[in-house]
Amino acid sequence: MTQYDHTTIEQARQRRWEVSGLYRSRVDWSRPKHYALTMLPYPSGDLHIGHWYAITPSDARARYMRMKGYNVLFPMGFDAFGLPAENAAVQRNIHPATWTKDRIEYMRRQLRSMGTMIDWEREIVSCDPDYYRWTQWLFKQLYEHGLAYRGEALVNWSPTLQTVLANEQVIDGKDERTGQPVVQKLMEQWFFAITRYADELLRYDDIDWPEPVRVMQTNWIGRSEGAEVVFPTTTGGGIRIFTTRPDTLWGATFLVLAPEHPLVDALTTDDRRPQVEAYLAQAARKTELERMEDSKVVTGVFTGGYATNPVNGEDIPVWVADYVLLSYGTGAIMAVPAHDQRDFEFARQFELPVVPVIEPAGGDLIAGEDMAESYVGPGVMVGSGPIDGVDTTLAKGRANPSIAATIDWLKEQGIGSGSVNYRLRDWLISRQRYWGAPIPVIYPGTGAIESVADEHLPVLLPEDVQFDGTSPLVSYAPFLDTVDAEGHPARRETDTLDTFMCSSWYWFRYLSPDFGGGPFDAEEAAYWLPVDTYTGGAEHAVLHLLYARFFVKAMRDMKVFDATATVMRIYGRDPDHLFDEPFMTLRNQGQVLGEERTGDRLVIDGETVNGRVVAVSVRVDSDAAPGDGVVVGELMRRTERSLQVATATATVTVEVPAEATVDIPSIPGTNDVNQLRHHLEVQRMSKSRGNVVDPDDLVVQYGADTVRTHLMFAYEWQKGGPWDSRGIMGSRRFIEDVWKLGEARYAEKQVDTATAGALARGLHQTIAKVGGDIEHVKFNTAIAALMSLRNELLQVLRAGTVPAAAWETAVETLLLLLAPFAPHVTEELWHRRGHRQSIHLARWPEADPEIARNPVVVMVVQVNGKVRDRIEVDPSIGEDEAVAAALASHRVAPYLDGGEPRTVITRLPNLVNVVV
RNA sequence: GCCGGAGUAGCCGAAUCGGUACAGGCGAUGGUCUCAAACACCAUUGGGGGUGACCCCGUGCGGGUUCGAAUCCCGCCUCCGGCACCA
Structure with missing residues (x-):
């Protein structure tokens, strides 16, 4: 038997696969298709264990589908535009294009080491002009269909990144990449009208997506039902407000406008103007972050103006406060302090009246001035004119009788109407950055906006530019200066497209990466679309995944799929509803976290100076007991020469001066503080924490097959968990055992039919188990079943208890079942056993x-x-027989104590429960 | 604060429908091999009690429903993720 040599086998097999074009995927209408997709990676230049964790299980599932007879498409590409490349240009003076290309080249090599069935001839790179030509083309389509527009809005500006960002890219008032605060600015920018699809985006009827993702998207879209009502004013136009509780209109005691609301100026009286302007200036200065930090402090200012409550003709004061946001609803609210906690706090702070209009169910109406908090429960409407006596419940929208009655009445009176609002805002897609696809628009200077003609696409990014942290496009004349359709001088749009737009349609480009007649070839699309299984991280729930859904719906409505539908009909495929959603099944993988590690146990001698320990000597000794030194304990953290040591009783800070001795017996020579190992907790891997596992090292040490198998075996895939550097040995042993089984010369010894039957039975149970588990994305249990089969086969090999033919069948079945997980070793053994064709x-x-x-x-x-x-x-045992057997059991007899059982419950053939 | 998800052995994790709790792996312990160690192989491995057949306890905590609960219901605790003045 030859030794298992993973490096030689894996490299040779990968070369053979590539040469033979084993993984080329071509349209074949005679076979069912399966489009398996994993989220395209950003070319960070270093493939980490997370990439392996995301890609190799998806590859295993794609391979399984292929063996099941599907024609499988499993492509890969790179999301290659984005800021890191530009930062590298500034910091290291490397052109973003060069930087990106180098990194992609490096990552391709690493990706190939995984041994996937990726069809590399379909690769796409989003920064290639051949690709972004169609990104621009799609922008134009959206523009021409009124789904892309230039408009002024309050947007998130990141001073750090020197660009605006979409709402989805701002978390807690900070940008999601660098964590630096953003400020709100009123700017003219390009938007996609995603809000027009809000209602359709709330429907998930035809797709199989994880519940958490659907919930997150639903919350992000944030549909709320209510009414719009106009409050007339004497000084300006009417103030339009949105409310989800129109039934409490009779309890509205003041209005509040967002600081940026256009009517603020007109409503402000001269005597209030200084205070109002001071407040507006202060609000404008705050970053989103500061605004949120201050959210517990109620601030606001009275404008001096009044508006008339249209339901009862009462004049109520108009205030300005930054807890009202211009971007939501109408930017103005009616305040009902009796039944809304924020309004209540505001009213108490500024001594505004509180008028209750809901009499609590089973309680008494409390006078406004005596209320300790707002009342938000159910009850009966009071003091509310036409809806007096109507019940109010906790239900939202028209499901609440009081709200339905009010909306009907408002409509009748012509003072308001039912209305729906969304938290979702239009997608801001301009970026004031260089490394992205240029927005294909020019400004002739007449105030008009002209899109670049299709034959002039792509609008190329100029290469010969200088980088200083801002976009070089704004000052680069050869790019900037152009001519309009009539040949008059014009200026180019200098903003580029959000990179999320590049990734909102990439799975279509895989279908025909070189196609020149459109974003994709209808002949390919008709066969492959839609994506059957999509896998990736849940962090994209409201970013990429929401944008992708919007894109498909918009493309459908812009008739981009019409030619595809025609081809489908020719082949007898019904295109109905096939372009409503991009990804039929979505599964999110979890994350591989850093491994826990205990820190060195230290014995420190030294003296205490001003309450701190200053070390004279530090020694590593795993057996040290308290009292062996001034400080004895585990090293928890180290910052420069300062150690945090956990002793039996407390955590002590120890300073280690340069002249102190450090002794680490396991490391020869002179030691220093930097060599001490500190404690690592289970947390995300990151270079700064020093808990990163490098997959390249693992491949060298264990081989890709072992790494793949282990990543799929060690965790529940959709959950993830901490890395275990010793655990991988179990998967390595498994692969080695498979090698041993595949290479073994089997000798029949004492053939026994019972063992042969058991082996055949186990084999067929394993086939069913592994297939079912892969389909349900449960890789860990699939591999566990294969390990059990391995255990059984090792025993059979030793004992020689089954006929040789049964042995051969069992071993080859094991290889087939393992092939999707460990493609190299199974392929090698398959050939060594005399097969000519690939096991795949x-x-x-x-x-x-x-x-x-x-x-x-x-x-x-x-x-x-x-x-x-x-x-x-016997599995077919009958009821009477089972009960008789149960009652006859000598272990049951003592409990019966000679008497009769009260009842007997049976779940045949597994269980009989005797109730006494 | 609100909305999701999760909590099973020393660790990672199994357990179609409410029906045998812990499959598989890691680690640990003992043994074989070795001068020795590592590797490899074999065996044991939830806790407690009993000479033994066996018995009791055990799925974050406290209750409940049921012949029967890791699984369903109610109330808590902890961890992870998302949202957060959303009118």
Whole structure:
């Protein structure tokens, strides 16, 4: 038997696969298709274990589908535009294009080491002009269909990144990449009208997506039902407000406008103007972050103006406060302090009246001045004119009787109407950056906006520019100066497209990466679309995944798929609803976290100076006991020469001066503080924490097959968990055992039919188990089943208890079942066993339920639900027989104590429960 | 604060429908091999009690429903993720 040499085998197999074009995927209408997709990576230049964790299980599933007879498309590409490349240009004077290309080249090599079935001839790179030509083309389509527009809005400006950002890219008032604060600015920018699809985006009827993602998107879209009502004023126009509680209109005692609201100026009286302007200036200065930090402090200012409550004709004061946002609803609210906690706090702060209009169910109406907090529960409407006496519940929208009655009445009176609002805002897609696809628009100077003609696409990014942290496009004349359709001088748009736009349609480009007649070739699309299984991280729930859904719906409505539908009909495929959603099944993988590690146990001698310990000597000694030194304990953290040591009783800070001695017995020579190992907790891997696992090292040490298998085996895939550097040995042993089984010369010794039957049974049960588990994205249990089969085969090999033919079948079945997980070693053994064709072209074995069926099952006998006996019975055992067997058990007899059971519950053939 | 998800052995994790709790792996312990160690192989491995057949306890905590609960219901605790003046 030859030694298992993973490096030689894996490299040779990968080369052979590439040369033979084994993984080329071509349209073949005679076979069912399966489009498997994983989220395209950003070319960070270093493939980390997370990439392996995301990609290799998806590859295993794609391989399985292929063996099941599907024609599988499994492509890969790079999301290659973005800021890091530009930062590198500024910091290291490397052109973003060069930087990106180098990194992609490096990552391709690493990706290939995984041994995936990626069809590299379909690769796309989003910064290639051939690709972004169609990104620009899609922008134009959106523009021409009124779905892209230039408008002024309050937007998130990041001073750090020197660009605006979409709402989805701002978390807690900070940008999601660098965590630096953003400020709100009123700017003219390009938007996509995603809000027009808000209602359709709330529907998930035809797709199989994880519940958390659907919930997150639903919350992000934030649909709320209510009414719009106009409050007339004497000084300006009417103030339009949105409310989800129109039934409480009779309790509105003041209005509040957002600081940026256009009517603020007109409503402000001269005597209030200084205070109002001071407040507006202060509000404008605040970053989003500061605004949120201050959210507990109620601030606001009275404008001096009044508006008339249209339901009762009362004049109420108009205030300005930054807790009202211009971007939501109408930027103005009616305040009902009696029934809204924020309004209540505001009213108490500024001594505004509180008028209750809901009499609590089963309670008494409390006078406004005596209320300690707002009342938000159910009850009966009071003091509310036409809706007096109507019940109010906790239901939202028209489902609440009081709200429905009010909306009907408002409509009748012509003072308001039902209305729906969304938290979702239009997608801001301009970026004041260089490394992105230029927005294909020019400004002739007449105030008009002209899109670049299709034949002039792509608008190329100029290469010969200088980088200083701002976009060089704004000052680069050869790019900036152009001519309009009539040949008059014009200026180019200098903003580029949000990179999320590049990734909002990339799976279409895989279909025909070189196609020149459109973003994709209808002949390919008709066969492959839509994506059947999409896998990736859940962090994209409201970014990429929401944008992608919007894009498909918009493309459908812009008739981009019409030619595809025609081709589908020719081949007898019904295109109905196939372009409503991009990804039919979505699964999110979890994350591989850093491994826990105990820190060195230290013995420190020194003296205490001003309450701190200053070390004279530091020694590593795993057996040290308290009292062996001034400080004895585990090193928890180290910052420069300062150590945090956990002793039996407390955490002590120890300073280690340069002249102190450091002694680490396991490291020869002179030691220093930097060599001490500190404690690592289970947390995300990051270079600064020093808990990163490098997959390249693992491949060298264990081989890609082992790394793949282990990543799929060690965790529940959709959950992830901490890395375990010793655990991988279990997967390595498994692969080595498979090698041993595949290479073994089997010798029949004492053939025994019972063992042969058990082996065949186990084999067919494993076939069914592994296939089912892969389909349900449960890789860990699939591999566990294969390990069990391995255990069984090792025993059979030793004992020689089955016929040689049965042995051969079992070993080859094991190889077939393992092929999707460990493609190299199975391929090697397959060929060594005399097969000419690749194992990856073989069919998945068929599980025979007849063979898999157990001839006997263990029937559990319970007394009052507690297990008292286990009896082997025939699986087809009848009720009477089972009960008789149970009652006959000598383990049951004592509980019956000679009497009769009260009831007997059976779940045949597994269980009999005797109730006494 | 609100909305999701999760909590099972020393660790990672199994457990179609409410029906045998812990499959598989890691680690640990003992043994074989070795001068020794590592590797490899074999065996044991939730806790407690009993000479033994066996018995009791055990799925974050406290209750409940049920013949029977890791699984369903109610109330808590902890961790992870998302949102956060959303009118």
